Amino acid sequence: MSLIKLDNDLDKFINLICKNEECPDLIICYFTATWCGPCKQISPIVDNIAENNEHIRVIKVDVDECEDVSEYCKIDCMPTFKFYKNNNIEPVHSFSGADNNELLNTIELLLKTQEPNDNYDKLNNNIQDF
Numbered sequence: 001m002s003l004i005k006l007d008n009d010l011d012k013f014i015n016l017i018c019k020n021e022e023c024p025d026l027i028i029c030y031f032t033a034t035w036c037g038p039c040k041q042i043s044p045i046v047d048n049i050a051e052n053n054e055h056i057r058v059i060k061v062d063v064d065e066c067e068d069v070s071e072y073c074k075i076d077c078m079p080t081f082k083f084y085k086n087n088n089i090e091p092v093h094s095f096s097g098a099d100n101n102e103l104l105n106t107i108e109l110l111l112k113t114q115e116p117n118d119n120y121d122k123l124n125n126n127i128q129d130f
Contacts, residue, residue, distance in 0.1 A: 002057040003050035008066045016059055017084050025055040026110055027084040029091075031070060033063050036078045038098035045100055049107070056107070083110055 002024065006013055017027060030046050032039040050058035063070040063078060073082060079098055082091040083106065093106055 002054060003047060003060060004057065005060045005062075006066055006069060008068050010068045010072055013059070013061075013066075013069045013072070014089060016057075018087050018089050022057075024057040025085070026107065027057045027059065028107070029059045029061055029073070029082040029084070031061045031063055031073065031075045031078055031080040031082070033078045039079045042079055042098040042100060042103065045103065049103075055111075081106070083107075085110065 004016065006016075017029075028046075028049070032043065046058060046060070049056060061069055061073075061075075063075055073080075077096045080094065080096040081103060082094040084090075085092050092110060095102055095106065
């Protein structure tokens with residue numbers, strides 16, 4: 001399982017993105033809140049992606065518990081998704097909202113932009129239920 005629930009530790013967040021020796025193909029930061037209805041709607045899909053794709057790491061950030069990280073990432077609405085690659089602290093893409101199609105299409109696009117391309121097929125096989 002590649003889901004990490006982050007506590008309010010900005011240094012840990014930066015290390016997970018930039019100093020990741022495992023360097024998964026894609027890191028998704030999922031900014032959420034327990035009271036957020038759209039977050040509750042998309043959360044099972046995010047959990048499924050994390051559980052079934054070892055080449056993707058998902059960092060779940062509760063904005064109320066992780067104010068320093070949320071402020072650093074300039075989060076102003078939930079859910080917000082930020083996508084990171086190659087140990088770079090600058091996200092390659094981000095969007096806000098509980099749009100299942102946008103989430104899956106973004107992941108597919110970002111996985112297609114690398115070699116080898118077999119991880120795109122793995123993702124497709126693991127999200128068929130949604």
